[in-house]
Amino acid sequence: MKNIIETKKLCKTFSNGGVQQHVLRNIDLEIYEGDFTIIMGASGAGKSTLLYSLSGMDKPTLGSVSFCGTEITKMNTDELAIFRRGNCGFVFQQVYLVESMSVLDNIMAAGLLVYKDKKVLSKKAGELLKAVNIDETLWNKFPTQISGGEAQRVGIARALINDPALVFADEPTGALNSHTGKAVLDTLTKFNEKGQSIIMVTHDITSARRGNRILHVKDGEIAGECNLGKYVTGDKDRHQKLSDFLATMGW
């Protein structure tokens, strides 16, 4: 299986008032194409730090991250920004849509970094919005005028607009109720089924069931890994298998 990301001895250390905190410790990891990878772990385990270090949003203290064969740890901030445009899509817990822009403009603002043809992009943005079940009547609304679930699905559409090699999702359902959270997970699952690689941080077992590969982070290290296979609706064994794995991890 082709890997998208490969890390070698990835370390991240925060220094606070002279006290050093090792958040990531010598992580060697590969993320594969087409996978729905889940990073789980307790609060403060370093899962979000790992996610952002893999995406080039945060710089590791030591080690390397190779993204589609390109070493990104040596890039400067602007080079990383340009790199992210076509390679990474982000879905955040707090959504982070630009509030002064309409729903459609939020997607266009990301897409125009890669696409030059506005007509083509506009059409694609429309298709994506339809694909994430955002009614056309909402496209010209502002983020504060739509619900949290709708906003998160817009966030997913924005993350996908540039056909990224990998979508990074940081607890995308964390701020949503179970109903809207399910809709968001369904959307992500749907795109993964179409071949979109996704890596998602969560501490929710229900959300984690959607992934085919579960990584458990503990004290800055990958403490364990579990392969669940592709998600199938109503697969009760899947839930048990995940629970057993997490139990072995001391969850």
Place this chain on the structure above:
Amino acid sequence: MNKTLLLTRSNLRKNRGTSIGLFLLMVIATCLIGISLLIFMDCYPSVNREAVRLNGGDGYISITGDLDGFTDEKITELIKDDTDKHYTYHDLKLSNQPVKFGNGEVVISIDISDDAAFKRPMNRFEVITEDTSISENYVYLPYQFNTSGGFKTGDTFELTNSGRTYSYKVRGFLNVVYGGCNNTALFALVVDNDSYKKLWDDTHDEYENINIIYDLKDGVKNGKFRINAFNDMLKVNPGAVIEGYDIDGVISNRTFIGLIIAVSFLVATSLIIAAVAMMLANSISNYIKENMKTLGALKAIGYTGKDIKSSLVVWFFFIAVLASIIGIATAYLVMPVFASIIIGQMGVPYSVTFNLPATIIPVAFVVLFTLTVTVICANKVSKIQPIVALREGVESHNFRKNHVALDKTSLSLNMSLAMKTFFGNMKQNVITFIVLGFMIFCCVISLLLYENFSRKPKLDILATEICAGVVASDHESRDEVLDYLEKRSDVTNIREIINMNVYYNDEESLFCYIVKDLSKFKNTNLCYKGRLPSYDNEIAVSGSFAKAYGLNIGDEVKIDYGDNSFKYLITGFIQTTNNGGREAIFSYKAADHIMDIDSIPGWYWFDLTNVSDDVEKNIEEVNRIIEECEDKYDNHIISTMNFYKMIGGAMTTFQGISVMMLIVMCSISVVVIALILYLLIKSLVYHKRRDYGIYKALGYTSGSLMLQTAMSFMPSVIASAIVFSIVSYNVANPYISLFMRSFGLMKCDFAIPVPGVIAIGAGLTVVSFFLALMQTRRIRKIEAYNMLVAE
């Protein structure tokens, strides 16, 4: 430390950038108000202070010509009823004497005394600087020769009379009340006693002069006194030439051009202060909004609204007091630079002294203004609930319209996002528009001063009529000289104009232009209301004179000359800054009612047929014409003037001020724009930091975000540049006129070079863009990851 001070200290630490920005704006505001007030309350009054200190009295009368009959007793008898005291002394007075001054020469009356001038009980002369190593054949010149005239001790000063040249070494410079400034038509100087004796022996038959310095009794009007005294003196000896000035007129003449420039400075400064005040209010309001969360947290832990309000008031009070003290100290520090240029025009020694009102007013203004704005803005904090404050206030998102829809616009991505920022920040745009506009207006006023006082001096401010040269012949040869000039191919547009002092209603002296053919008069801007006189019963008078006596066009005025009177109809108002704004103009035919016009000398004002762009060539050409006239008519030529040569001398004193004004105003404008953009952009970046984090996460580079932000200011900058360039071009003259009326300039028509205005508008636009780009560097510091995890 009590809790208010604790909060204040915390505010200061946390908001260093804003504090420094506001501090600098307050320093600039206090400094500019301070300088303006010091100029008006300390610098200009020094002319009056020196006049009192040197006991210049209320005025002086000078008697030359035939002095028979003017004994001290007779003079006392003539003026004793109207004066408390007077002092009479004799010296020499050379009229229409050309002397080197600055870049040219001035033709002026020269009053020469010996060292008795230093000991007089009235109108005492005082040495300001001297080189005592020069012990013979020396001269003390008025201080203006040093400050503007380009002379220093040890230089040679020459006087020419009847073909003889008197050469002196400059020993020092004088502080004199009358005759200290080229605008007063008289220079007073002192030569050593031996030189004076020689000069006296050579010239006193022709140039002996009796000076009478007087103090009037209470209630006696200066104008009326002089008219009566002149008439009485002419009765003693009709061959005498009587002249005189009152002290107010002399002070006015010494200060008026400098005041015009100082007023323009104040006008420009007031706009800068308005811009600074607006920015202060905006910054304080922004600060409170930006810190709403912290203020909410403080409320949540038990601080009352009053505690927080007090801390804000103490914080801004502290900044305002510190800034205003430093601002006023800076004003005192830079004042000598302004003063050195202003005193060049006044010719009076001046050193900056502590002036209480000029110190207190700027400090009080800045402190009180800041406190008022703070209290008004802080009231919002007192009323807001802690939980609302913790949510950073009631954020009411009211996006009514999606400006520049990205799927429809044809603009580039950076431009589209810049336009979105532009439409989302109308308050910032309005402030930018107004502030930049005010700065453009200031610069255009400075440009106007530079253009009209330095680059292409507007001479009709200094002289009612401008020509290339003047040749005056005695009555005997006037027709011959005119005929000679008219036949010359190098001379054109010969006007017969003679100046006389006439009197209005036995009250006021009017300096009168008597013109043979008014259609040849070149200064078309002279008459700003009504028309110039056409018939022999018509007169045009200066606007300030008409205003002083409540006269209107169509009114009749009784004009006296000697024993003759005639009532003239006022046809128009003329504007003049000369002779205290007391001037009139009428025709030879009109003048014939009160004087024998056929017996007067012929004064011929002429232009050159071929005017060169090279002023030196024009000077040579006029000199050649004058010399040829003098060669041909010898002693019949009683006076000559080369205007091209005089321009340099007359304008020397103003060039420094206007150049300095342009530099100072442009520099201040750039600094104010930089500070205001700093505060606006700091606030904008703070408010949009979340958006910038999102953009960076999506893949926008810092460079593109900086460019977008800087570009978002450009529509208001460009609109302001266009609107205010046009407005300034059209409004600058009427605006200055409002302030100039008291100086006699009723309707200003200063030239404003269009390329200069365009350069200012375009220059400030470009400067604003680069300043904005520099200020947006703080966007580089925003990291997507830090912003996202911090939320």
